[in-house]
Amino acid sequence: MNTNEPKRNASQYRDAIFIVTEERSCPIYNVGEEFKVENMALIVPEGKAVCLLMVRELMKAVAEKKSLERFSPSGVQKVKFECGGCTGLIRFEFKKEKGFATLQMKLLAAAEQKARMRHLDKFYDVLRKLEIFEPLTEDSLRDLSAQLQLKEYDAHKIILKKGDPGTSLYIVLEGRVAVIGDEGQTLSEMTVGDIFGEMSLLSGEPITTSIHSRERTRLATLSSKDFKHTLNRYPVLQVFFYRLLVERAQANTLRAGTISSGMTGRLSDINAVELFQLINSSQKTGKVLLVLDDGNATVAFNEGELVKTQYKELSGKEAFFALLAKSDGTFTYTSGLSAEEKQLEVIGGFMGLVMEGMRRVDEQQA
Template structure:
């Protein structure tokens, strides 16, 4: 029973629905423990049991320093992982204990650096601090220099990102910047939610620091916390609506913010589409309405203003909500 008390690490992964390279699990007196933010796979339990009882063929290999490592394999489902013995569960020297404590302290400090930002985000409000810490443990800190491509259009989405510091730009095929994203904002979720290829591209406008969550962990989080699915569904609908408007289409019931599409662009969409209807605006201190007939403005009222004066005042507004009906 060579491995009755040991730590194993995943060294290879191919389409495994749960584990990533670098994940660890612990064997202690024939009990299997994985990291608290991971589920226990029964297929993995079976493979570990075979390894412990000697019924699973082992694959020895040697490192560059000549240290013998035994590799195990789990491929009982749609995916495959290979894992190997890392170390004994208990540390034999004071130096090893101190090293492990230092590593855990550094990881905890790293999480605490961006935990406060995650806590303030609307998306994570339904999670208590303990659950949010679990989520933070799954995320990896990434840094990019300025003008570096983070997401290339036309590829499968691999990560969900939270911007911790700096600014990233969302860019169309014609190199036009259609949005800038700063600290506390998210991106990368559209492809993961829809299963479609990424679009548009995203690159770092400045030096940026991101918290990245792998696609499989993103799906795990949504499964574990169903309440987050509601928020992401709203995000998916809103983003799809914005993309539709940017493509030159608008239909009854669409709503949004002037920070995403200004009044000039909105009126141009209605005019080019020959739409008939009304746009209602809501601002901090007043409301406005503009009526269209086959794309032409037939009435505009903004507070006490009407006609051209009301239109010109509306075109100058940078913030507010609108609904086209």
């Protein structure tokens, strides 16, 4: 231990507020979120995990004696910092000193805090009534509420368009929305408490059907990044979204035709994730032959459980994970397994395999 290394005390750290100004594939934080340093403690945005790499960069910033602002002919320039020690990169800048505030600033801060509490209470009251969030504690639900944003739509407006990338999860707070088919027909309707947008977030595929507002509608939205963070933080929610994903996949597949022995299709119509989940939820016993651009693959199920996967040189879990990323190719489902195949052990819990596989897909695409 180096006893000559200078030690810092609280007086050597400045209280300050920093704001994220740029973000590239950061797994936790978003542009506009603020970090507060007070009494040598770092306060991160509500509901967000603490990144130790970010802590290090922020504490270095407040420990340095140089000014956090620069003066130039064009005015005051904020000193910029960055954190890029993981898979992503964020840039942040000094916003203001925390220790100084005029009476007007204090009144403004108090007003902002009251508005924020009303914002949280508004979402909390609705979320508390939804079945999906029943397992969450009051504190956990308030943390989740803090990450939601409110969007409002007049009647007959496009909320989501088929083919667009999925960017958010939507929860209907007020009003009514319709799921629109390719011919403009109404496939189904959703009202208060219903959730949509989750399929593209979980599968990584574009939006499969358009969503329009039927009347004036208010929605709570959760960004893709915050949605993934929420699933990791509250694993109990994975069960609900898994079940919801299966139900939606079943509904979409039933509209195209039920799955049965000899059924063939394209992964562009029903991707690998949805196909495997449909077989699992239906407790089917049989094989799926996938014909892909770079080779063929075989996936075997026994009463809906995964027992064998072969894809090029890969087998088992690794082959299954690789196949989840596939969206081009064709498949053929054949019912039944040989007596020997029926004796194979289950590779693993199906839901856990899907979640782990999608996490890997997300990391590869980041």
